[in-house]
Amino acid sequence: MLFDSTTPETTRHEIKPLTRPVLTDPFGRDISYLRISVTDRCDFRCVYCMSEDMTFLPKRDLLTLEEIDRVASAFVARGTRKLRLTGGEPLVRRDVMSLFRSLSRHLVSGALDELTVTTNGSLLDRYAQELADYGVRRINVSLDTLDAAKFRKITRWGDLGKVLGGIEAARKAGLRVKINAVALKGVNEDEIEGLMTWAHGLGMDLTLIEVMPLGEIEPGRIDQFLPLSIVRARLMDKYNLVEDPYRTGGPARYVRVKETGGLVGFITPMTHNFCESCNRVRLTCTGTLYMCLGQEDAADLRAPIRASADDALLHRAMEEAIARKPKGHDFIIDRRGNKPAVGRHMSVTGG
Ligand code: SAM
Ligand code: SF4
DSSP states (O other): OOSSTTOOGGGOSOOOTTOSOOOBOTTSOBOOEEEEEOOSOOSOOOTTTOOSSOOOOOGGGSOOHHHHHHHHHHHHHTTOOEEEEESSOGGGSTTHHHHHHHHHHHHHHTSOSEEEEEEOSTTHHHHHHHHHHTTOOEEEEEOOOSOHHHHHHHHSSOOHHHHHHHHHHHHHTTOEEEEEEEEBTTTTGGGHHHHHHHHHHTTOEEEEEEOOOBSOOSSOGGGTBOOHHHHHHHHHHHSOEEEEOOOOSSSOEEEEETTTOOEEEEEOTTTSOOGGGOOEEEEOTTSEEESOTTOOOEEEOHHHHHHOSSSHHHHHHHHHHHTTOOSOOOOOOOTTTOOOSBSSOHHHHOO
């Protein structure tokens, strides 16, 4: 159990309880949620996320785990209550458990409400218990199909058995697992109900995601786009869906399925804009802060942390960045050009 004096040396940037003002954007939204992409690398190549032949960032450009801790801690000092590590695949980053371990001190101090992770599950069998030990309570596992051959096709390199084993390990470690599935036209649309009954049968909620136009990938994304309004209507033919006030601090809106008792979340950036309540910003593994998933504007936080051991420059850069957070994004799946709205892949900004 980590919540004791074993907190490691990487915790040098101790925070004091809110000695600086909470970060609030020009639209009055408090920034309370930081998502951190700890690596752009991954052991899968999901068709909607990456091309098969990806060029990854040189390792020298990456923030060290200590630097990630420093930036995350500065955000916690300014009112961030929730940290999510993502990627790429966060669990493939070498020694990433030491980052969970060091960040968990903010859970212990009460400055942070939640430390969590979004993972493809391939390494969960190895790390689930450690995550639980470091105060992680809920995790998101991305899984689009329960058919092993289809899983291999979607992820190109993935092994379904390993992911299912990882989910089992997570549940055994006491982690609450939420399944994230991207709804893909003609690929898994016939399986959504099966995924839902499987997840709910194991006490896991399911969140469905509309495919977003991020990064150039091989097949036309227009072919993959399946509006969740259609998925929802299909589910409603068979199930009673009751609007539910449940929120996780993310963009999903939930319904409870009367027949199964479980929740289904819908993340609908394409058909329904959720920007008005956006409390999130995203840090890449190179220290670039994106104020909106769907816009190009970004701020460099690596330069200020490397320029000075003191955090004053970092805080100034954070304040300037949040002052530029846009009102919202404008994703369009362009039927003629079929160009991505944003050139970077999801694995860069972190899903
Ligand atoms: N590797 C981890 C995983 O797969 O869970 C974390 C990173 S991944 C980029 C985070 C989430 O983004 C996954 O649930 C994935 O399905 C989703 N995602 C990736 N590319 C997407 C896209 N173009 N549109 C919508 N969701 C996408
Ligand atoms: Fe990797 Fe996650 Fe992207 Fe799939 S969605 S390629 S698992 S980063």
